[in-house]
Amino acid sequence: MGKEVKTNAMRILDRLKLPYTLNSYECKEFIDGVHIADMLGQDPAQSFKTLVCSGKGGGYYVFVLPVARELDLKKAARAVGAKAVELLPVKEINAVTGYIRGGCTAIGMKKQYPTVIDQSAGEFDRIIISGGRIGSQIFLAPDDFIKATGGSYGDILAEM
Secondary structure, three states: OOOOOOOOOHHHHHHHHOOOEEEOOOOOOOOHHHHHHHHHHOOOOOOOEEEEEEEOOEEEEEEEEOOOOEEEHHHHHHOOOOOOOEOOOHHHHHHHHOOOOOOOOOOOOOOOOEEEEEEHHHOOOOEEEEEOOOOEEEEOOOHHHHHOOOOOOEOOOOOO
16 A cells, blocks of 8 residues: 555645644545545544635635534624625635645645634544545644634534
C-alpha cells in the first residue's frame, strides 16, 4: 500500500503542529455523513459536516455541525453578524472552496471564510471531520479545529 497523499487540510494541520489522526475508508462517491458514521460504527453526534453559505450582502460563511442535525439559517446568520445566509448550491461548492461535495472541510479552503462550529463539539475530546476528500476523515480536538480555521463556537443548530 502506498503512502497517503496529503490534502490541504492535512498539510495545514501538520504545518500548525496540531495533532490529528487520519482514517480512510472505501467510498467511490458521495454518501451522506449519517450513513458514513453508521457504516464505520461512529457516533453521529461526534461526526461533523461542513456547510457553506452565502450572505445576502455577499461573502461566504462556513458552518460545521453534527452530521445528523440541520443548520438554523437565522442562528447561523446571527453567529457571523450577517443579515441573512442561504446554503450555497452544490454546483458552486468546488469553485468557492476547492473541495467537492462529501470531501469538504473548513480547513484549507481556497480562502479562509468566517467559520462557526456548533458548540456541541465542545462535548468531545475529539471530533470527526472530512479529511478533504471522499473516503478520508480527520479526528482532532475541537479547539485544534478552531485554531486551524480561525473559527469560533456558536449555537447554530435547528431545533429538533
